[in-house]
Amino acid sequence: MTGDNGKGKQGGKAQQYGVTPQSVDFNDWYNEVVKKADLADNSPVAGAMVVRPYGSALWENIVRWLDDRFKATGHESLVFPTLIPMGFITKEADHVEGFAPELFTVNKIGTEVLAEPYVMRPTSETIIGHMWAGWLNSYRDLPFLHYQWGSVFRAELRTKAFLRTSEFYWHEGHTAHADEPEARAEVRQMLDIYHEFCRDVLALPVVRGEKTESERFAGAVATYSIEGMMRDGKALQSGTSHYLGQNFSRAFDVKYQTREQKEEFAHTTSWAISSRIIGAIIMTHGDDAGLIMPPRIAPIQVVVIPVGRKENFDEMVAEGEQLAAELRAQGVRVRVDKRDGVTNGFKYNDWELKGVPVRVELGPRDLESGVVVVKSRNADDKETLPRAEAVAGMTARLDGIHTWLLDRATEYLRSHTLEVDDYDAFKQAIENGNWVRAYHCGDADCEKAIKDDTKATTRNVPLDDAEFFSERGEGTCVRCSKPSAYGKRVIFGRQY
Amino acid sequence: MTGDNGKGKQGGKAQQYGVTPQSVDFNDWYNEVVKKADLADNSPVAGAMVVRPYGSALWENIVRWLDDRFKATGHESLVFPTLIPMGFITKEADHVEGFAPELFTVNKIGTEVLAEPYVMRPTSETIIGHMWAGWLNSYRDLPFLHYQWGSVFRAELRTKAFLRTSEFYWHEGHTAHADEPEARAEVRQMLDIYHEFCRDVLALPVVRGEKTESERFAGAVATYSIEGMMRDGKALQSGTSHYLGQNFSRAFDVKYQTREQKEEFAHTTSWAISSRIIGAIIMTHGDDAGLIMPPRIAPIQVVVIPVGRKENFDEMVAEGEQLAAELRAQGVRVRVDKRDGVTNGFKYNDWELKGVPVRVELGPRDLESGVVVVKSRNADDKETLPRAEAVAGMTARLDGIHTWLLDRATEYLRSHTLEVDDYDAFKQAIENGNWVRAYHCGDADCEKAIKDDTKATTRNVPLDDAEFFSERGEGTCVRCSKPSAYGKRVIFGRQY
Structure with a gap:
């Protein structure tokens, strides 16, 4: 998004009247709304945006609500460095594979060329794991319930304000626990807080579920997400909560002495909502006249x-x-x-x-x-x-107005999610801008074949107590006809 | 501060009792207090710290108070990218000279080696100037009253938590105005808000004054500061407010059409308080038992x-x-x-x-x-x-307790600031851990000679309405005996 940075956006001009209707070109509509509503502008830095006052005020309200909830649930904020030694990233094998192609590398400080470069953090599990190793001694020290607000950096080829920017804004929560059940309860607690935030504050209906293996966070044992549907039928992954098992604690030696005087690695989690949630607000509620701000988060009500x-x-x-x-x-x-x-x-x-x-x-x-x-x-x-x-x-x-927006979006989500058992119908439903609920064999290669055919990926497997699409059942894979996995239908959709 | 990151700081150990007394070693006292009070820890990134929960909670309170004041005085927050094209930094001649030795350079994104590298922002005048040029058309658009919270990056050889870290945390205010008087009023308003914050919230007495030419911000026409005295007699520049004239608006083409249909460059300002203010809190109020948190900002009262x-x-x-x-x-x-x-x-x-x-x-x-x-x-x-x-x-x-702290620090500041007219007495006073109020000729080479002799620099020339040391007067330069400049005594001191 290297910028045209054109004149004519501040102070109000007659040309500001109107945007391309959604039905004519959803993509143009989005870009015009973002600029003309003064949410964000292009920047001279490849892939990065400038968040303007109206967008910044919206983000501040989002931060405030979430931050209050994090503190109310016993979490503490910290501030870790923006840079991470390159060697840290390579310590967790899946992690480096996931992030290596997207890293920003710092090779020089002042006039000194660095023997080991730094990377600008794509996420902070590694450096936090390193610090935890120094802070953790005994089971008495646990849990660590930490989070930080800041920006992270992941190269993006085709950028789009709020949705895909090479620098984006988020909190990243990181917690460490003595055992798996406590860690998994944390993962679920945070997913539920995200769900509550989306539904009760942003008027966004979202589906809580677990990601399939191929869509997991790099280094996670299990990834859970909330998925929202935009008005063009695409999905937007709006928040994630990961159970990392002992993968990162083993890589960074995050261990403690148990009550029984044994050494044990901690079970860790991480979770995040980023500035792309603003994209979800725009694309779920907006209409041909522009944005509709959900009242409880609106900078101006x-x-x-x-x-x-x-x-x-x-x-x-x-x-x-x-x-x-x-x-x-x-x-x-x-x-x-x-x-x-x-x-x-x-x-x-x-x-x-x-x-x-x-x-x-x-x-x-x-x-x-x-x-x-x-x-x-x-x-x-x-x-x-x-x-x-x-x-x-x-x-x-x-x-x-909040209720009206939530009801409208819920109706849209329900009516654009089709239960399908046939692969041609699957392809047609996706092509027409729907999500599909289908049985799937659980095989990653089969998922990839579906993606190659339709650009649709698995969004998630809804939790049993998700309010949408949670019914249990068995069937045969919509593409390959093998027996279904997961004990229920999986949601497929194209995504942002 | 590449870290020992040693075990034994979380959860409380008997070794945590006590710190080296201030009188024995002020530097050790400071470093021990920072670590043992859980304010911050060393990090594996050269020059960067990790701010721990207690330090983060303190910083959040600081941010909240200042942010509310910025909004109450009509300022709007924005978020600019962390990276700046290298070419931007070189556009303002003084600016590049000031910052070039401290820059962090990003030369690679993913596998792509960049033709023009980016730098991690040392401050954001340049990229903000660039964006303003696109947003500004008419006098009706002005003033721009912008600020952002974030971190900035300046290489530091010898780092010290909060005081000198290569990544530090701050707000940077940036405003653009139609004329010089309005811009100068803004510069003064923000200096006064900083002063109010220090005195009424942090219980820190500070001297408001103008920096001498050699101590100005790189690219500024005038720099104003608030200066506090630490308990070892050193000064800590606790906040700055700069009138940038038309230097940056000329470099970045930030111009507008006047009411009379003429083109004019905007007059711009910038101002900041950073996380080093936490160092001032520690070193002004602390005693041999550790920290004393000023009650109005204390995370736990x-x-x-x-x-x-x-x-x-x-x-x-x-x-x-x-x-x-x-x-x-x-x-x-x-x-x-x-x-x-x-x-x-x-x-x-x-x-x-x-x-x-x-x-x-x-x-x-x-x-x-x-x-x-x-x-x-x-x-x-x-x-x-x-x-x-x-x-x-x-x-x-x-x-x-607030009043007690403010009174004690004020008494310390007053009793450790000596009025001196003789260069030997000057050197002795500095060596004994005092500030000196002396007449000076205003010549930069003479300032440099004093610095070489004593490590003391000019702190500022107090404003006429500063509550300390503001008396007008004339004399001869304490070092070279030429006639005095500034119409009053200048404050000299060693500094953090």
């Missing part, structure tokens, strides 16, 4: 637009500030649009494109009659309401 | 220690949790120390070393009498107080 003419504009702005103060007293995040160089129509379109959940228009005549005009981003029509009622009902209105 | 014996320990822990809940209801940050494998004496020493401002001991006999034992970290003696009184008075007690 309500925009107040004074619509007076020149002679009473200042008065209307003052009225708008008063209304905003009343809404803020209820904990609502409000912006008053005081720009005087642009038309009301421009403002309406601008805030719709930015996906602000509720717009309140405040005009002099309405004000005389004690009413305001309210427009929910998901509604077709404006409503004229008594001012007091509009204020008092705002929190419920925002909750209603 | 009160530690409650149940001191029952085995048979009633659980009961005392429950009582401790009850007490903690009452304190939390007042907004106090409390930890109950429930460890059962260590002695009370160990716990007392451990929390004193970590600098927790107040300790409350809760024993079964005291509880029967309705009292608790309270020990302020800055007091010599314990107090036995009615339980209700201890709870009700906690906020005032914490405020009292």
Whole structure:
């Protein structure tokens, strides 16, 4: 995404009106929304984006919610270096195989050429394992419940803001436990927190499940994911939680003395949600007019637009500030649009494109009659309401928009996931922008053959208590007709 | 600081008791406190540290306070890439001269050797200037009031946790304005916010002043700093705010159309406080027992220690949790120390070393009498107080400790800053661990000669409204006897 970095995005221009409709070109729609809503811009660094204030405010809200939950569940933040000695990456065999092609290499510091180069972290299991080895003595020290916020670096050939960038933003959780059951309970706890966050905060329905072997994290014993469906039918892996067994603890000598005075390697986990979750928000909720921000995470929940003419504009702005103060007293995040160089129509379109959940228009005549005009981003029509009622009902209105978004996305997910037992039907369903639920033999080569034929991969095997697609059953592989593995249907789909 | 990474720091060992006294070896004291208080550890990456949970919690509190102030003063966060094209750094002549010897160079991504390497940002003026050029059209777009949190990379030969690390953590503020007065007002506003933060939150007295030319930021027209005095008499530059004039906007073509339809380059600023402020907290407030955390930023303000014996320990822990809940209801940050494998004496020493401002001991006999034992970290003696009184008075007690720390540090700063007019006295005062206030000719070569003789550099020229050392006056240069510059005495000192 080396940038055109063109003029004309700050300060509002008439050209900002509108984006390519989703139905015409989903990809263009996405790129235009990202830029015109001021979420992000291209950068002069290959594969990296610049996150602009509106995108940064959204990310800060995401960070805040998750960080509070991590702390509430006993986790502690740390800060590890961005660089990792190259030799660390090669210590866990699967890990290096997975990441070697994507590494950023630092070969020089000042004028000194390094004998052993550093890599910019693609993830931090290795250096954290190294540090843990120094901190861990006894079973009394465990568990380690650690996480850090930061960016990581993985080369991307074709980049797309938030979805695939060579530098991206995330937390990485890393925990170490005395035994496997405790470690697996942690893996599940974090997956469930991610699920709760997506459903209850972002209004994103996601399927919790376990990844098949070929889709596992490099070095993991088991990888679990939450998978969401975008409005073009593609999947977006929205969060992962890994049980790493003793793979990394053996590689980095993370061992402890048990209660019985024996030496034992720790069982470790790691888990992450990254800035690509913003891509999921955009592509699950957006429409032809632009973004729709889920209200509970929206940087601006309500925009107040004074619509007076020149002679009473200042008065209307003052009225708008008063209304905003009343809404803020209820904990609502409000912006008053005081720009005087642009038309009301421009403002309406601008805030719709930015996906602000509720717009309140405040005009002099309405004000005389004690009413305001309210427009929910998901509604077709404006409503004229008594001012007091509009204020008092705002929190419920925002909750209603949350529910509307979640219901709509859930309906989309359900209706675009087809149960298929025949390979031609499989190919057709994928081609038409669906997910497929199918029995599969569990063989990695067979998965690869399906991927080569259809570009679809296994998304996950839903957990027994996932709210979607969790029914148990047996059948024959949709492609090769061998007996099915997993005890249930597997979800296939194309993915971001 | 490539690491020993030795065993024995987590979980508490008897060896953890005590640190080398400040008076015996200030440097050893510092390094031991940092490690034993679990603030930070060495890392396997040359020059980089690992910030451990207690240090990370402290940094998070610092970030939260500053971030709220930045937003309250109209600034917006953004996220720029960590990498910068090498060619950008060389565009501003002074800038490249300042930073070239310290750069981390990325020469390879995946298997591709780069024709033009990237550098890991030492600071982001250049890439931000580049992006601004694309976003700025008209005077209506200004000001840009931007900042970002992140880490930056500057090679360090001799590293020291928080003070000099090759990767460090900070915010960098970057703003662009239509004219010089507005830009200079911004520079001053941020310096004053830093000053307020140090004094009112960290209990650090600092001197606001302008840097002399030879101490300016590479590329700045004027650099302002806040300077604090550590307990060994050295200065620590604790924050900086730069007026960059049109230097960077010319280099990166950051121009706009004025109200009169003319093209003009923007006037830009930058400002920062980094993780080295944690070094200032340690070295200003610490004593022979370890850290003293300024209460308003302390991760743990009160530690409650149940001191029952085995048979009633659980009961005392429950009582401790009850007490903690009452304190939390007042907004106090409390930890109950429930460890059962260590002695009370160990716990007392451990929390004193970590600098927790107040300790409350809760024993079964005291509880029967309705009292608790309270020990302020800055007091010599314990107090036995009615339980209700201890709870009700906690906020005032914490405020009292803040004031005590600020007063003590202010007294230290004042008594260790000597007004000197003679060069031998100058050298002696510096050698004895003081700052010196002296007249100086303003010549850079003369400054350099003083530095070569004494290792002391100019700290700053205090502003007229700085609360310390701001008196105006004229004299002759303390070293070369030429007429004085600046209209007042300059502060000299050795520095971290």
